[in-house]
Amino acid sequence: MKAADVPIVRTRTFGTIARRQEFQDATLIDLRYQPDSALPLHAHAIPLFLLTLAGTFEETVTRRVRTCRAPQLIYRPAGEPHSQRFGRIGATCLAIELPGDRLSEIECAFDGLPTLAAMRMYDEFQCPTAETPLIVEETVATLTAGSHRRVVREEHSPRWLQRVVDMIESRLSTDVRLRDLAVEANRHPVHVSRCFRRRYGCDVGEFVRRRRVHEACRRIRDTRDSLSAIAVSTGFSDQSHMGRAFRDVMGRSPGAYRQPAPAPRRLTSGSTSRSR
Numbered sequence: 001m002k003a004a005d006v007p008i009v010r011t012r013t014f015g016t017i018a019r020r021q022e023f024q025d026a027t028l029i030d031l032r033y034q035p036d037s038a039l040p041l042h043a044h045a046i047p048l049f050l051l052t053l054a055g056t057f058e059e060t061v062t063r064r065v066r067t068c069r070a071p072q073l074i075y076r077p078a079g080e081p082h083s084q085r086f087g088r089i090g091a092t093c094l095a096i097e098l099p100g101d102r103l104s105e106i107e108c109a110f111d112g113l114p115t116l117a118a119m120r121m122y123d124e125f126q127c128p129t130a131e132t133p134l135i136v137e138e139t140v141a142t143l144t145a146g147s148h149r150r151v152v153r154e155e156h157s158p159r160w161l162q163r164v165v166d167m168i169e170s171r172l173s174t175d176v177r178l179r180d181l182a183v184e185a186n187r188h189p190v191h192v193s194r195c196f197r198r199r200y201g202c203d204v205g206e207f208v209r210r211r212r213v214h215e216a217c218r219r220i221r222d223t224r225d226s227l228s229a230i231a232v233s234t235g236f237s238d239q240s241h242m243g244r245a246f247r248d249v250m251g252r253s254p255g256a257y258r259q260p261a262p263a264p265r266r267l268t269s270g271s272t273s274r275s276r
Contacts, residue, residue, distance in 0.1 A: 055091030112200025
């Protein structure tokens with residue numbers, strides 16, 4: 001199929017929309033894809049970031065196949081032809097549609113701090129407050145800033161480092177030790193630590209702490225479990241430990257996240273204000 005023949009669609013054409021909201025700097029769309037489904041070759045009319053939050057899928061871009069898994073953030077320029085095939089559990093993704101083509105790389109993937117920033121934006125998007133538009137603005141600025149971009153090439157991302165991340169993801173509810181990660185990678189612990197920081201922009205401990213907070217956000221949204229039970233199930237020593245980490249990452253307590261304060265009511269066309 002020639003590039004000119006590739007169907008141009010918008011993000012919301014495919015997948016089931018669980019939530020969608022327009023902000024000044026981006027449109028956020030919570031998308032769900034069915035297990036074992038496939039999308040034919042297509043392209044999007046606008047540029048976007050795509051954050052995989054659950055599940056996996058294979059994506060073919062210009063005859064190159066890449067596997068997208070949680071948590072992973074990729075950038076897709078407008079007009080880039082691609083097709084997708086989803087795994088046995090489908091996928092949950094956050095599409096971050098941008099108002100203009102802010103980046104120029106054809107194939108771009110982001111890891112570490114940019115991905116964690118996008119995950120925080122997703123959690124804010126799910127339980128918004130009056131500060132959510134500001135957080136979206138700041139996150140988009142971070143993702144589109146040239147100093148934060150990381151173009152992934154296979155030779156710069158050894159496979160053993162991906163195994164380290166996979167092991168961390170599988171052990172969020174239990175103890176994570178550098179020596180265990182080093183055994184998995186068959187590398188010295190110091191080498192693992194240095195490579196991890198260079199590749200992901202933060203040390204292993206910070207990555208684990210933030211991932212646990214975002215997993216706690218998901219549990220708070222999706223279950224009625226007590227905060228103490230969620231703390232233990234997400235790898236924190238107790239509720240106080242989770243609370244401190246939660247405030248550092250999300251800027252509010254777990255209790256406030258479970259029952260967010262309502263955003264200020266917008267004035268309607270018939271409303272008036274005498275303040276000056």
